[in-house]
Amino acid sequence: MKRCNIMSLFVFTMVTAPLYAATLPSGDEIANNINARDEGHSVIRTLTMEMTDKRGKQRVRKTRGFRKYFGDEKRTAIYYLSPKNVKDTAFMIYDYADTAIDDDQWLYLPAMRKVRRISASERGDYFLGTDFTYEDIKQESKVSIADYSRKTIGEAIIDGHQTFIVESIPIDKETAKELGYSKVKLWVDAEIWIVRKAEFTGLRNRPLKTIYTKAIKQVQGIWSAHLIEAQNHKTRHTTKFIFSDIDYQTEISDDLFTERALRRGL
């Protein structure tokens, strides 16, 4: 009787396992789908950064951002609108397609009326005092194919939407250390291929942070997140990126991504 049960379970598993797997796309397929999404050739948007520390103290900074692809190279400029004492401060990054070449970064400080070049940041460094790393920002809504090996481990409903759960593991220890993660678990929307939720595990296999992507709406035909929230479980620091006035259609002049433009301001 007992043996029979185990046998039938075995047969059942043999039959259903490949079937079940066949219904889910592989991790790589999902990653390719994510990266194939249209992000727009360029975008202009207002970004409000809300940072909250563990004691509930808040820093709010409002910016206007410009991003444009120059072939595979991505250029970004961010202008601070408020608070008053950092108004007109501007930050610019040239992110080169060749990962071997360091990014170029500049910062314009209006109080000095000078643009200063800043040496490149590490991928795992935090971006402008937020809970996002430079790598998180660089990938934006995409994922890095080369850094991880991934597999699909199931499905779940997030915010009422069907998602695939993809587990990504850095390909080696060195990459893990660079990124600051030992594992990333993604909940990827099965229809529009946006990551709705991501759980990051630290190098000690303890929960590090969770990023939620919310208020996903179509803007000019492109699915766009209007709220990205990061909660750091270790420092209990949180960051909210609130996007508004998203515009993919207005042409951005190449001249906007120059030191002179930074100085001139908006």
Add this chain to the structure above:
Amino acid sequence: MKTHTRAERFFEHVTQWPKTIILLGLLLIIATASFIPTLQKDTRSDAFMPPDHPALLYRDKVEEIFGLKDPMVIAVVNQGEHGIFNPSSLKLIEWLSLELETIDNIDLDRITSIATENNISGTADGMLVEPFFDQAPDNQKAADAIRAAVMDFPLFVGSIAARDGSATLIIAELEDQSLAQNTYQAVLELIERAPTTKSDQLHIAGEGAVNGYMGAYIDADAKRLNPIAGLIITLVLFLAFRTLRGMLLPNLVVIGTVASALGLMAAFGVPFFVITNALAVVLIGIAVADSIHIMSQYYEEVAQHPEASSRQLAIQSMVKMWRPITLTTVTTMAGFLGLSIASIMPPMQYFGIFAMVGVAAAWLYSMTVVPAFLTLLKPKRSSAFSSATQVDKFGQTMSWLGRVVIKHPRAILAVAAVIIISGIAGATKLELNEARITVFQQDEPIVLADRAINTHLDGAHYLDIVIETPKNEDLFKPEHLQRIEALQRYLKTLPHVNGSTSIVDYLKQMNRALNNNDASAYRLADSAELIAQQFLLYSVSGNPSDFEKEVDYDYRLANIRVRLDSGLYSIGKSTIENVEHYLATHFNSGEITASLSGRINIDYHWIKSLGESHFYSIAISLLLVMAMAALSMRSAVAGVITVIPVAVSILLIYAVMGFANIWLAIGTSMFAAIVIGLGVDFSVHTVERLQVLIKQQGKTIDEAIIALYPSTGRALLFNFAALTLGFSVLTTSEVVPLTRFGAMVGVAVSASFIASMTILPALIKILKPKFIGLGNEKATIEKE
């Protein structure tokens, strides 16, 4: 007398069912002892402070706001030509910084060393944020370049790297502070494996290391001190009685006493503190005293009434001894009550309470189990008490002392007067001082680590100055920052203050980097906007919690961490007084205020209150003991006379401390309150006996003194030997304050014994106080 017969009836009951009494006693011992394994150790230095002390509460708040923690610190010292800036030392620093990551409780993001941190420097068109080195160099030239870079980074000079390059620190914060002892062990093992060359020395310091050490010290003490104390006391008992029961019965009382005190401590969740090892030793001495007096009386009875039955002998011994033993029990308890009321240190308060529990337990077992055993055992003579009239050498020595007292009472009182006067003079010269590091033996690694950091770097001792402004972002204002800068400049002029770090130092570094690394630009920017933008600039590559230790999230509160090379109370005191004066006259205004915190501030406040409460605590104990003695003997004069020997012995210690410049400190301040409870026993026994001899037996004062010495005097001699030898065991402790404490209590107890045997009878002979019955001989006779 009525009480007499009541006592007789009580001990008839006790001896009626001796086996039941013994069984109940043994069950009680087992029951209380069964809690002992649940005792928890508490080795934190903060444990010695009242948990609601304002300085402690403020420190906790400040630590919470700024995320300050007690890190584990590894010091690398190299006295060679290039200091630590040579290829192999740099490799070692890199190795240690990396390997620390493998220790589970160490926070990966909070390891700070010259191998982990970024250098911020200026270039012609911008700013360079990069590690001091990516990989340890393999040649001296590259090492020299690293040295130049580190020395050009003012934030690290003195705090992370020695000004002369001879040492550097690797600072590692812990994720869970309560696991510090294990982490300390793991760091120790790491250091064992480290690729150290001959010229590199490694030290581990930090509060975690201190706690780890204390735990090991306590365990070592408990394993050694208590067995030695037990052994020594058994030896004293052998000399006193020379019988097996004379050695074993008192030891049974000792076991019962220690079991009740420690068992109840465990049952009430009171932790085992650094000084609790002394409690066991004190209790061993007290417990054995009661039974020494009973056994002495028992053997006197055996010698006088060889024909009496076991039960009769037991009852007669108890009838004679219950009163003095009960009296000493209540007076000793009064002394410990005073200690627990007046002490400000929780470990001392608990010491007082559980010493009271132990003293009560010793009384209970002496009053019940001891007579029960004596009833069961066949009467047997002790060779020390061969006949009713003859006494042994110890008795003879005491008799000689008695004759001296009868002959020279005035000379004895003159000596006492000299001691009292020099004691008062000594007490006025007492210096309150303490240095935590002196808790450890001079050659301990933790002491060497402290010394290394104090000599090569700015120092291992911190004072925190918390700056407060009314509104958010007020700390962007240049005038506030300049005020902080001026305060830091002033701090540097104070002796033993070698450096300080605040947000101002980061801003100056940033300003210099933005201005082409021009040395003249190492100053604060002059507009609030630029300062706000410099903070933003820092965050380009910084962690969200980067300035957590220096400024709060609203830019309203800031912390200045000041480094001193000494943890001595007297230095902390003068520093704090100077800083407080500066703050009041130059710093505080409606717009900005500063308050002190940090280890040095805490030590200053509580050692100050320790000094203030010292004399108060002694006065309370003395008063309570005096009241108890006066009440029991129904005479105020009796109360005063009883505490005189103890008071004289304490004054003697003050005289020694004052003239030998021994500090009044944590260890030395504890002695007096404990001596009162212990030392008063000698005078209670003496006074009670003289009262019995004179009032009841109608002897003259000289006759009474002659009778006192060979019996009560002899018993007190062994009582004193047991106590003093017990305390001398403490002097072999690993913990330095306990060693000093043991020595002082030992000396003071000896002085109390001698004073009770000389000053007390001399005083009674000269004053002829009413309560003793002198001059009332007629009345007594008439009554009879």
